[in-house]
Amino acid sequence: xxxxxxxxxxxxxxxxxxxxxxxxxxxxxxxxxxxxxxxxxxxxxxxxxxxxxxxxxxxxxxxxxxxxxxxxxxxxxxxxxxxxxxxxxxxxxxxxxxxxxxxxxxxxxxxxxxxxxxxxxxxxxxxxxxxxxxxxxxxxxxxxxx
Amino acid sequence: xxxxxxxxxxxxxxxxxxxxxxxxxxxxxxxxxxxxxxxxxxxxxxxxxxxxxxxxxxxxxxxxxxxxxxxxxxx
Numbered sequence: 001x002x003x004x005x006x007x008x009x010x011x012x013x014x015x016x017x018x019x020x021x022x023x024x025x026x027x028x029x030x031x032x033x034x035x036x037x038x039x040x041x042x043x044x045x046x047x048x049x050x051x052x053x054x055x056x057x058x059x060x061x062x063x064x065x066x067x068x069x070x071x072x073x074x075x076x077x078x079x080x081x082x083x084x085x086x087x088x089x090x091x092x093x094x095x096x097x098x099x100x101x102x103x104x105x106x107x108x109x110x111x112x113x114x115x116x117x118x119x120x121x122x123x124x125x126x127x128x129x130x131x132x133x134x135x136x137x138x139x140x141x142x143x144x145x146x
Numbered sequence: 147x148x149x150x151x152x153x154x155x156x157x158x159x160x161x162x163x164x165x166x167x168x169x170x171x172x173x174x175x176x177x178x179x180x181x182x183x184x185x186x187x188x189x190x191x192x193x194x195x196x197x198x199x200x201x202x203x204x205x206x207x208x209x210x211x212x213x214x215x216x217x218x219x220x221x
Binding site: 003004011051057058 | 150153
């Protein structure tokens with residue numbers, strides 16, 4: 001499952017080198033944390049989370065074969081945090097050209113059709129691990145059910 | 147694009163040896179014909195075509211990068 005997501009994400013991302021997938025395995029469930037470059041977040045999640053949900057659909061097929069439940073989380077690559085920290089550190093000086101919070105901002109995404117995400121759940125890790133099944137109920141029946 | 151679909155399809159099916167993708171290229175559009183074993187059709191299309199549509203969504207992102215339109219046919 002990890003390889004599938006890694007492979008897909010690499011094909012979609014502009015910066016494949018920053019794609020990383022961490023797999024956290026429980027007895028019946030698996031949490032996959034997909035890390036991508038901040039600039040790729042929009043593309044990987046897609047408008048209204050469509051691309052993210054497409055990946056979840058494919059994952060579910062694979063997981064069903066193994067009798068498991070999967071949760072896919074999409075996280076910005078740690079590089080962003082490092083960059084943000086730098087800026088924070090510099091904030092002591094009266095320099096104001098750099099706004100550190102821009103990473104996820106829509107302006108960064110150049111894909112014309114895939115207007116960036118507004119809705120992507122960012123639950124804390126603990127929440128997800130404790131309640132991995134919530135996703136199924138909330139998301140699958142959600143927007144695509146037309 | 148062909149490689150992506152081939153990879154995804156092979157991961158999902160029971161019989162990866164029968165997965166084949168033909169790519170037919172036009173000026174602005176690409177048609178991908180995905181062939182799978184008859185027993186795998188259900189899995190690859192999914193309930194209400196969900197899996198097929200998931201693959202189409204991913205394809206669209208890759209195609210957008212190359213400024214193309216893709217059609218995915220499952221045969």
